Structure formats: structure tokens, C-alpha cells
Amino acid sequence: MKKSSKWVGLLLMVSLLLSACGNSGGSSEAGSGGEGEGKKTTLTAWAWNVNVGAMEEAMALYQKQNPNVELKIEDLGRLDVYDKLSTGLAAGGSGLPDFVLVEDDRIQGYLDAFPKGFLNLSEKGFDAKLSEFPEFKRGIVSKDGAAYAFPFDAGPAGVFYRTDLFEQAGVDPASIETWDDYIAAGKKIKEKTGAQLLPIDKFKDDATFRIMLNTLGVYYYDANGNIDLTNPKAVQAMTVQKKLNDEGLIKDVNGWDGTVSATIDGSIASIPFGAWYYGTIIDQAKELEGKWGVFPVPAFEKGGNRAANLGGSSWMINAASDNADEAYKFLEFFSTSVDVQKIAMEKYGLFPSYAPVYKEDLFQKEVPFFSNQKIWKLFADEMEKIPTPYYTKDYAIGLDEAVKAQADVFNGKDPAEALKAAADRLSERTKREVNSY
Structure with missing residues (x-):
């Protein structure tokens, strides 16, 4: 019996050692507490x-x-x-x-x-x-x-706007349905307040252009991965960018810091951006509580889609x-x-x-900082209407070429020609086909 007990004891020790080895390493370990804790x-x-x-x-x-x-x-x-x-x-x-x-x-x-x-x-x-x-x-x-x-x-998109500047200029945001309406409002606001309508980092980012493309259901590439910058809708969007610039309504800002500065100092009256910009406004412009609102991104024609994501x-x-x-x-x-x-x-x-x-x-809920407006409902209501953007693996290259096209347009080039040149360069860099229209 003693010999048998020794063997049982030895087997038990081996079993415990093997169990300990099995639980070592990695990010899991045996529970050290009471019964039933299991593996951590x-x-x-x-x-x-x-x-x-x-x-x-x-x-x-x-x-x-x-x-x-x-x-x-x-x-x-x-x-x-x-x-x-x-x-x-x-x-x-x-x-x-x-x-x-x-x-x-x-x-x-x-x-x-x-x-x-x-x-x-x-x-x-x-x-x-x-x-x-x-x-x-x-x-x-x-x-x-x-x-x-x-x-x-x-990032459901909307146009964040200064309610005090709009009121000073006699502009009702509810009257803005299209980009043409937005431009007309911008001209009044600039005349009455001196503020430009919106900020754009003209030569380094195309956020507003991307919002426009998304509302139209197009992007740098289509669902098949072909280059779609020559799509008439893309040309339509870039043409609106040109109109905004020709009317002197764009404040050229330098990157993120420039955008935030323009938001704070009152030099711009609005900014089309994603819902996440709410956090920046309430953090960086605390003294402007109650002087902000949001309205949907303009459509390209009355009754058109006003939902986009950024x-x-x-x-x-x-x-x-x-x-x-x-x-x-x-x-x-x-x-x-x-x-x-x-x-x-x-x-x-x-x-x-x-x-x-x-x-x-x-x-x-009404949001006090944003003039007691139900801004979260506004953003939520557009989520199911947002078209899918086709980024592809070459998104970064598409962004680079779209920004170059935008810069060319702001420097006076025809939108269709600028986008065609960008599409050709993009094709050369990615070996993708350019859609023809």
C-alpha cells in the first residue's frame, strides 16, 4: 500500500507540473482565486x-x-x-x-x-x-x-454655422437647400458681416469636395475599382468649388490648426464637416455657446440627396x-x-x-451649445441615406490627385480639364482604368 501511495503521489505531482506548464506564456493565466474563476x-x-x-x-x-x-x-x-x-x-x-x-x-x-x-x-x-x-x-x-x-x-456630415452671423446678415438656414442657395447666402453674409462662408485648405485637402462627391453617389473610384474622377457628377462638384472660390467665399486655411482657428475667430460663418467636429467646437470655442447651429449639407438640385459621410x-x-x-x-x-x-x-x-x-x-435631446437644436437627430436621420464610398487600396493616391485637381481649379483651370488630367495621372500611378463618359 505504501508503494502504491508513492506512485499515486508522484503521478499527482507530474500532473500538477504539466498543468502549470500548459498555463504559462501568452496573455492567459490560471485564476488565482476561489473555485470556478477559470482562465484569465x-x-x-x-x-x-x-x-x-x-x-x-x-x-x-x-x-x-x-x-x-x-x-x-x-x-x-x-x-x-x-x-x-x-x-x-x-x-x-x-x-x-x-x-x-x-x-x-x-x-x-x-x-x-x-x-x-x-x-x-x-x-x-x-x-x-x-x-x-x-x-x-x-x-x-x-x-x-x-x-x-x-x-x-x-461622420455623418452637416454644415456647422454661426447663428449670430447668419442672423446679422438676414439669412435663414432653412432656406438653404442647394449649393446655389448656399453661395447666395454666403455673398450676403460676407457683405453684411465681413466673414467668409467656409474654410478650405485649398492646396492640401479636399474635405468639402469629398462631401460633395458622396452626396452625388460618386467617389475617386467606382464599385469596380475604376477611376471615376471624370464622371460628370465629379465635374459638377468641382465646378461648385470653383464658384465658391470665384465669389471670394473660401478662406484658405493651413491644415487642421488653421481650420480650428477660423472656427474660433469668427472669420468664417460656416463649415461643412463630419458630426465629430462637434467636440472640437465645444472644446475650442466655449465662449460661443448658443451661437452655433447645424443644417444639412446642400444638395445639387432641389429635392436631391443631402446625406454624406466624412x-x-x-x-x-x-x-x-x-x-x-x-x-x-x-x-x-x-x-x-x-x-x-x-x-x-x-x-x-x-x-x-x-x-x-x-x-x-x-x-x-436639445443641445444647449447648439441653440437648443436636436443636432443628433439631424445626423442620425441621414445615416441610412449615405451612399457607399469606394475607397479601394489606392485611396491615398486618389486623394493626392484629387487635391492636385482642386489646386489647379483654384488656380484658374477648367474643372473638367483638371479632373481629366488628375484621372490620367492616377491611372499612370495605379494602373487602373479611367471611366469614359
């Missing part, structure tokens, strides 16, 4: 700015039902995230976190360059949830019929992650939790893509 998992993530705080608060809610999951998220700065992400994907996922925030205009580029780099969410069952997001977001996060990113924030991001899971299943469960919760999305918007100014949130009382 630490998820890792990269993001930037306010997205970090929103994610941390989401994890705090998630832990109420999942106490063995923790989050370690690094705020690396937007461009640092992309540099490290590209390097890690090229190395087969080495050194990457479990999941990462990616701006919507970069998703297709990463999926093309690294087709096996990110977890296929459709295979995990996320398609059952996709119908609860607007169509344009579904298109952005999908490739070849499968979803690869969890839709997060969006900006937005989504979360993607590293396919090489050892914690891919746990990351999927958490991000599904994150992207489809009404409570999480309300926190992200109310506390961090991140406009949600998850449609069920729009039924919440928050979207019926």
Missing part, C-alpha cells in the same frame, strides 16, 4: 485619442459578466498605429496586438495588401448583426462578401492572435451594445454606427 485573458489593442477611453469604459461594462477578461490598450497616435501595423502584418502578425482601430478609408487597402492578416468576422457569425448598421458602413468593412471589421464611429473608423482583429475568439466576443459586445455606444458618443463625441442607438432619448 488579457486582450491587447492599439488606438489613439478619445477612442482609448471609450474602449476602456466598454471593457469595464464587459467585465461585469466576464470578470476574467482584461484589456491593455496603448495610445500610440494615429500614424504610429499604421506604421507598426503595416510592419507587423508584413511579418505575419508578429508583434501585433489582438485588435486595432483602423480608419474606414484605410480598411480596403489593408485587406488588399494583407488578405490573411485579419480575422474573417463572417465566419464567426457577425453577419447576423451587420444588418443593424447602415449600408455604407457594411460596404466599407466588407470584401468579397465577408466582413473583416466591426463598424464603430461614423471620416469614421472600425476595429479589426489580428488573424494571428492567440486570443482571437475572446477578442471577437468582446468586440461584438462593444459594437452592438447600446450602452457602450451611448457612452462613446456622450462622453467622447464618437458618433455611433449601430442603428438601434438612434432610438434612444439622447437623439431627441
Whole structure:
């Protein structure tokens, strides 16, 4: 019996040693507390700015039902995230976190360059949830019929405007339905107040042009990936840009800082931008509370589409992650939790893509800073009407050439000729076909 007991003891020790070895390494470890605690998992993530705080608060809610999951998220700065992400994907996922925030205009580029780099969410069952997001977001996060990113924030566009300047000029924003109406209003405002109508970084960014393209249902590329800058609708949009410039209604600003400065100092009366600009205005222009409002982006003809998007991001899971299943469960919760999305918007100014949130009382509230207007309802109402922009992997090159075309137009070139030249250069750089009209 003693000999048998020794063997049993030895086997028990070996079993314990093997169990300990099996739980070492990675980001999971055995629970050290009482019975039933199970394995602990630490998820890792990269993001930037306010997205970090929103994610941390989401994890705090998630832990109420999942106490063995923790989050370690690094705020690396937007461009640092992309540099490290590209390097890690090229190395087969080495050194990457479990999941990462990616701006919507970069998703297709990463999926093309690294087709096996990110977890296929459709295979995990996320398609059952996709119908609860607007169509344009579904298109952005999908490739070849499968979803690869969890839709997060969006940038439904509107025209932020100074109510006091509009009143001083006798302009009713409700009377502005088209871009021609907007230009006519701008001329009155400039004459009566001295303020220009809107800011544009003329030679480095084309945000207003992108908003215009999106309302018209076109973009740099079409659904087949062909270059679409010669589309008559693109020419129509650039022609309006020229009219704005010819009338002296554009304030040429230098980058983001120049845009914010113009917003604060009263040198511009309005700015077409994404809903996220709300946070900048209330933070940087506190003394102007009650002197702001929002109206829908102008259409190109009466009754035309006034819905567009500018900006937005989504979360993607590293396919090489050892914690891919746990990351999927958490991000599904994150992207489809009404409570999480309300926190992200109310506390961090991140406009949600998850449609069920729009039924919440928050979207019926008047916003005191914006003249007691229900601005969130205005933005929510346009989400399902936003056409899908086709970014492709060559979005950055398309942006570069579109900005050059815009600069040429502001320097006096005919819009159609400037866009044709840009399309030809873009074709040379990307080897894509140019649509002919």
C-alpha cells in the first residue's frame, strides 16, 4: 500500500507540473482565486485619442459578466498605429496586438495588401448583426462578401454655422437647400458681416469636395475599382468649388490648426464637416455657446440627396492572435451594445454606427451649445441615406490627385480639364482604368 501511495503521489505531482506548464506564456493565466474563476485573458489593442477611453469604459461594462477578461490598450497616435501595423502584418502578425482601430478609408487597402492578416468576422457569425448598421458602413468593412471589421464611429456630415452671423446678415438656414442657395447666402453674409462662408485648405485637402462627391453617389473610384474622377457628377462638384472660390467665399486655411482657428475667430460663418467636429467646437470655442447651429449639407438640385459621410473608423482583429475568439466576443459586445455606444458618443463625441442607438432619448435631446437644436437627430436621420464610398487600396493616391485637381481649379483651370488630367495621372500611378463618359 505504501508503494502504491508513492506512485499515486508522484503521478499527482507530474500532473500538477504539466498543468502549470500548459498555463504559462501568452496573455492567459490560471485564476488565482476561489473555485470556478477559470482562465484569465488579457486582450491587447492599439488606438489613439478619445477612442482609448471609450474602449476602456466598454471593457469595464464587459467585465461585469466576464470578470476574467482584461484589456491593455496603448495610445500610440494615429500614424504610429499604421506604421507598426503595416510592419507587423508584413511579418505575419508578429508583434501585433489582438485588435486595432483602423480608419474606414484605410480598411480596403489593408485587406488588399494583407488578405490573411485579419480575422474573417463572417465566419464567426457577425453577419447576423451587420444588418443593424447602415449600408455604407457594411460596404466599407466588407470584401468579397465577408466582413473583416466591426463598424464603430461614423461622420455623418452637416454644415456647422454661426447663428449670430447668419442672423446679422438676414439669412435663414432653412432656406438653404442647394449649393446655389448656399453661395447666395454666403455673398450676403460676407457683405453684411465681413466673414467668409467656409474654410478650405485649398492646396492640401479636399474635405468639402469629398462631401460633395458622396452626396452625388460618386467617389475617386467606382464599385469596380475604376477611376471615376471624370464622371460628370465629379465635374459638377468641382465646378461648385470653383464658384465658391470665384465669389471670394473660401478662406484658405493651413491644415487642421488653421481650420480650428477660423472656427474660433469668427472669420468664417460656416463649415461643412463630419458630426465629430462637434467636440472640437465645444472644446475650442466655449465662449460661443448658443451661437452655433447645424443644417444639412446642400444638395445639387432641389429635392436631391443631402446625406454624406466624412471620416469614421472600425476595429479589426489580428488573424494571428492567440486570443482571437475572446477578442471577437468582446468586440461584438462593444459594437452592438447600446450602452457602450451611448457612452462613446456622450462622453467622447464618437458618433455611433449601430442603428438601434438612434432610438434612444439622447437623439431627441436639445443641445444647449447648439441653440437648443436636436443636432443628433439631424445626423442620425441621414445615416441610412449615405451612399457607399469606394475607397479601394489606392485611396491615398486618389486623394493626392484629387487635391492636385482642386489646386489647379483654384488656380484658374477648367474643372473638367483638371479632373481629366488628375484621372490620367492616377491611372499612370495605379494602373487602373479611367471611366469614359
